[in-house]
Amino acid sequence: MNWSLTIRSCVIATVTLSLYALSSVGIAQSNEADLYWELSENYNQNSNRDSAISILNRGIERFEESGTLEELATSYLYLGIRQQTYGKWDESAYAYTEALLLLENTKEYDWLKSKVYLYLGLLYIKTRVKDSDYYIDTAEKLALKSGNNEALFIIYKVTSRFEEGIEFAKRLGNNEYLTNYYYRLGKINKTTEKDYLDSAWAIIPSIPKALLQNxxxxxxxxxxxxxxELLDSALYYCKFAEEVAPLLNDDEVENHYLRTYSLIYQKMGDYEKAYKYRLSADSIHALYKTTKVDAVLIDLDEQRISYKKEVKNLTFQFRQKIRNFIILVLAVLLMLAIIIFNKKRKLNKELTESNKTKDKLFSILSHDLRGSIASIGRLAKKNKAEDLAQIKTGADAVLIEFDNLLFWSVKHLDKIELNHELVDLVEIIEEVYQLLETQFAEKNIRFIPDFADDCVAYADRNTLQLVLRNVLHNAVKYSPSDTNITVEISETSTTTTINVIDKGCGFGCDHEDKGLGLGLELCEEFVGLNNGKLVIVSSKEGSSVSIQLPIIS
Incomplete structure (x- = not known):
């Protein structure tokens, strides 16, 4: 009995096949692209491949002029399926790419998108080039979202999730799907292979349904x-498959049964026939599995899909770009979170420091300034000429403290402006000494300058002057009468160091106010703002305060 002729006469009006069933079910009936596919299928059933492809290209031309996006994308999908069936895998890949480019930026047509991603993924699986997982995974997500059971049927099959597929098919009551999973599961379970094959045979829909499964x-x-090694039975079922193959009109199907014939005749010892069938299979295989196909798909794999519809090249770098964009967004969000957290922590810290600063300010106002002003008041009441020097000394002390307060408040309000430049240290030291000269004279303390006439440093003049004024004022204040205060300046190629040496009791002595107030704090901060370092060495024999500053920018 010739199954090809019998079946063809029964189903010539039925334009299904497995590919057709997987291509048209679920697409809206109003989609005119289906009509072109039916015409193409009629040509295909009559083995007119050129016309089957030509009619689909005519549909694409029409929809590019006046069709909808869905009709155009569907037509490209159909053209890809037809080209793939005829072994033109490179042209098939381009057709799928065109469909994907049209659909990529839309939020609709998930059913259709799942089909395009699936068929492109299948093409990569068949050619064994990389990145099929991305397309299969995307197809599954879209198929689950849109209820595309036809796509899920294939996905469970190509990902070897046969047990899951069996549950899926039983839930749908679809014996066509169930058959497929049974015989594929039997293929990987040799001990129960015959049982699975028998189960598949018992439930498979009869021809003309489920042609590919049959x-x-x-x-x-x-x-x-x-x-x-039941070779007669093997030959019988191979011939049965050969009779179904013409209805599928698929190069891969023909290649499959020809290779099976070759293996059977090789086992039978008929090497002439085995060789003949092997040559026929190889010639068909060479038509679609060519270096050109690999080159096209490898080239497409090195690119990712562009978001612009006018870009016609498939770019497989698209997924990487999306991944990098997501990472960048997450990194930015993380940075923003860190910035917000740090700002909040900084604000809390500033509030805490503000309270401490307020307490410190009250302490200074009540201690340093109050003491100096009270001394001036007592001397003024005496109204003696010899007290004028002491009044001036007290006034100078108050002036220094007020300057400290002014600089301190500006600093803590973040409004201080620094002008770094090369400054004449000798000039600054002389100005500070002149301001404190009365205090030196009152205690008969000798000022000993030990430096050259051309000493310089790279710093802000105002803040450096305040630092030196506080250091010298502190040295005079706590040095015994009739002693020396020496100011030394030494230089290296990059650093200038100012040493202020006194014979005071040192920072560890019993003077409760030794080094208190804003002066020392400002000195440390302002030296730091000038990229320098403040070093204090103290003992009972005296103190040495070193101010290290850069000599170049």
Whole structure:
């Protein structure tokens, strides 16, 4: 009995096949692209491949002029399926790419998108080039979202999730799906292979339904009997598969049964026939599995899909760009979170320091300034000429403290402006000494300058002057009468160091106010703002305060 002729006469008006079933079910009936696919399928059933492709190209031309996006994308998908069936895998890849470019930026058509991603992924699986997982995974997500059971059927199959597929098919009550999972599961479970094949045979829909499943089951049965060396049975089922193959009109299907024939005749010892079938299979395989196909797909794999519809090249770098964009967004969000957290922590710290600063300010106002002003008041009441020097000394002390307060408040309000430049240290030291000269004279303390006439440093003049004024004022204040205060300046190629040496009791002595107030704090902060360092060495014999400053920018 010639199955090809019998089946063809029964189903010539039925334009299904497995590819057609997977391509048209679920697409809106108003989609005119389906009509072009039916015409193409009629040509395909009559083995007119050129016309089958030509009619789909005519549909694309029409929809590019006046069709909808869905019709155009569907037509490209159909053209890709047809080209893939005929072994033109490179042209098939381009067609899928065109469909994907049209749909990429839309939030609709998830059903159709899942089909395009799936078929492109299948093409990569068949050619064994990388990155099929991305397309299969995307297809599954879209299929689950849109309820595309036809796509899920294939996805469970190509990802070898046969147990999950069996539950899926039973839930849908679809024997066509169930058959497929049974014979594929049998292929990987040799101990129960015959049971699965028998179960598949018992429930498979009869021809003309499930043509691809009927072909594959017979090939699987032929393979099983070949492994069991039941060669007559293997040959019987291979011939049965051959009779179904013309209805599929698929190069891969023809290649499959020809290779099975070759293996069977090789086992039978008929090497002439085995060689003949092997040559026929190789010639078909060479049509679609070519270096050109690999080159096209490898080239497409090195690019990712662009978001612009006018870009026609498939760019497989798209997924990487999206991943990098997500990482960048997460990094920015993380940075923003860190900035917000740090600002909040800084604000809390500033509030805490503000309270401490307020307490410190009250302490200074009540201690340093109050003491100096009270001394001036007492001397003024005496109204003696010899007290004028002491009044001036007290006034100078108050002036220094007020300057400290002014600089301190500006600093803590973040409004201080620094003008770093090369400054004449000799000039600044002389100005500070003149301001404190009365205090030196009152205690008969000798000022000993020990430096050259051309000493310089790279610093802000105002803040440096305040530092030196506080250091010298502190040295005079706590030095015994009739002693020396020496100011030394030494230089290296990059650093200038100012040493102020006194014979005071040192910072560890019993003077409760030794080094208190804003002066010392400002000195440390302002030396730091000038990229320098303040070093204090103190003992009972005296103190040495070193101010280290850069000599160049």
């Amino acid at each position: 072909f594959q089951l017979r090939i699987y049965l032929s393979d099983y009997f070949l492994e069991e």
